[in-house]
Amino acid sequence: MTSTANFDSVMDIAPRPPIVFVGGEGSWLTDSEGRFYLDFIQGWAVNCLGHSPKPILDALARQAARLINCSPAFYNDQMIRLSDLLTKHSGLHQVFLANSGAEANEGAIKLARKWGARHRDGAYEIVTMDHGFHGRTLATMAASGKAQWERLYEPKVSGFVKVELNDLAAAEAAITPRTVAVMLEPIQGEAGVFEADVPFLRALRALTRERGILLILDEIQTGIGRTGRLFGFEHAGVTPDIMTLAKGLGGGVPLAALVAHRDACCFEYGDQGGTFCGNPIMAAVGCAVVETVAQPEFLARVREAGARLAQRLAALSARHGGGEVRGKGLLLALDLKRDIAGAVVAQALERGLLLNAPRPDSLRFMPALTVSDAEIDRMSDILDGVLAGVAAS
Numbered sequence: 001m002t003s004t005a006n007f008d009s010v011m012d013i014a015p016r017p018p019i020v021f022v023g024g025e026g027s028w029l030t031d032s033e034g035r036f037y038l039d040f041i042q043g044w045a046v047n048c049l050g051h052s053p054k055p056i057l058d059a060l061a062r063q064a065a066r067l068i069n070c071s072p073a074f075y076n077d078q079m080i081r082l083s084d085l086l087t088k089h090s091g092l093h094q095v096f097l098a099n100s101g102a103e104a105n106e107g108a109i110k111l112a113r114k115w116g117a118r119h120r121d122g123a124y125e126i127v128t129m130d131h132g133f134h135g136r137t138l139a140t141m142a143a144s145g146k147a148q149w150e151r152l153y154e155p156k157v158s159g160f161v162k163v164e165l166n167d168l169a170a171a172e173a174a175i176t177p178r179t180v181a182v183m184l185e186p187i188q189g190e191a192g193v194f195e196a197d198v199p200f201l202r203a204l205r206a207l208t209r210e211r212g213i214l215l216i217l218d219e220i221q222t223g224i225g226r227t228g229r230l231f232g233f234e235h236a237g238v239t240p241d242i243m244t245l246a247k248g249l250g251g252g253v254p255l256a257a258l259v260a261h262r263d264a265c266c267f268e269y270g271d272q273g274g275t276f277c278g279n280p281i282m283a284a285v286g287c288a289v290v291e292t293v294a295q296p297e298f299l300a301r302v303r304e305a306g307a308r309l310a311q312r313l314a315a316l317s318a319r320h321g322g323g324e325v326r327g328k329g330l331l332l333a334l335d336l337k338r339d340i341a342g343a344v345v346a347q348a349l350e351r352g353l354l355l356n357a358p359r360p361d362s363l364r365f366m367p368a369l370t371v372s373d374a375e376i377d378r379m380s381d382i383l384d385g386v387l388a389g390v391a392a393s
């Protein structure tokens with residue numbers, strides 16, 4: 001498993017195992033030593049169609065031969081096509097294409113502040129959730145509720161007020177004349193897969209309307225089919241004023257979107273932009289992804305695969321003394337009840353299975369949305385052995 005490569009020139013920003021990946025197909029990765037790994041991380045819920053899927057290969061080849069970049073100061077056909085697809089499916093009206101989730105969220109924060117300056121007497125504060133995750137730029141770190149970041153990169157960008165997820169009274173109390181928006185994830189993925197419950201989301205939608213402020217949903221992890229619906233908000237039957245997408249939207253390539261209701265769209269020339277924003281090659285990939293994932297049969301299969309995975313995890317939990325299975329569709333977590341998730345991830349890797357531990361006591365599962373029943377069962381069998389091994393040690 002261990003590669004002999006020299007890693008010195010790569011900036012050391014994470015405790016990476018000494019493996020070098022060189023290939024991928026569907027739910028499988030290959031390393032430089034020719035070893036196979038069953039991938040239930042998929043680029044952190046990014047490769048929604050798995051590794052190197054045909055719709056993306058075709059879109060990349062076709063678009064690379066036509067037009068790669070023509071500057072964001074001009075329209076291109078793929079930018080228009082993807083914006084049309086996203087507005088048609090979301091019920092929102094305008095799209096700004098970006099390159100990462102953090103950049104899309106940064107755009108959402110700017111749009112809300114601009115809207116507040118125009119329509120709410122200069123209001124700029126945004127109520128966000130404890131344990132939420134919105135990205136790694138300075139503003140999105142400040143919007144996030146990650147305890148480890150509390151003292152990092154001071155001084156913080158100001159203007160974010162945190163409340164506990166699913167605490168409506170706290171959200172209500174946090175809204176003042178300075179507030180311009182409430183921003184949250186339909187499911188807190190990085191925190192360990194904790195859902196904003198349906199009554200809370202519905203009540204927040206009503207509350208934000210009543211107070212005349214914006215509802216921003218960060219669908220970067222939950223969007224594009226991950227929960228078994230194209231967008232996570234569909235489970236609650238609410239539509240936000242602003243939504244952000246990334247991860248699954250590009251199916252593995254850097255692509256993100258800020259999608260907004262026409263009443264919230266108030267950028268003026270020069271307020272927002274970016275060299276790579278709306279480039280046709282990434283937008284072409286986004287079109288291929290959305291056209292594939294939005295098919296009703298595709299989403300029905302995600303729900304079916306999610307139910308099978310949840311059932312397998314519940315059985316493992318019962319056998320190994322674990323706790324609840326959290327999440328929706330193919331964004332699930334297993335509570336292990338003990339701080340053994342790091343050891344489980346390490347042993348799973350030894351056995352050729354890639355898993356993620358967002359918390360010391362929980363595993364997160366975010367396979368390709370195309371994962372097969374056989375691959376779910378294989379993962380479950382490997383994890384069964386790993387959990388037994390960790391318990392024995």
Ligand code: PLP
Nearest residue numbers: 100101102133134135220221246
């Ligand atoms: N928002 C959510 C809900 C996320 O899960 C993430 C990444 O994990 C981000 C924002 C940041 O996205 P990116 O890493 O593409 O900047």
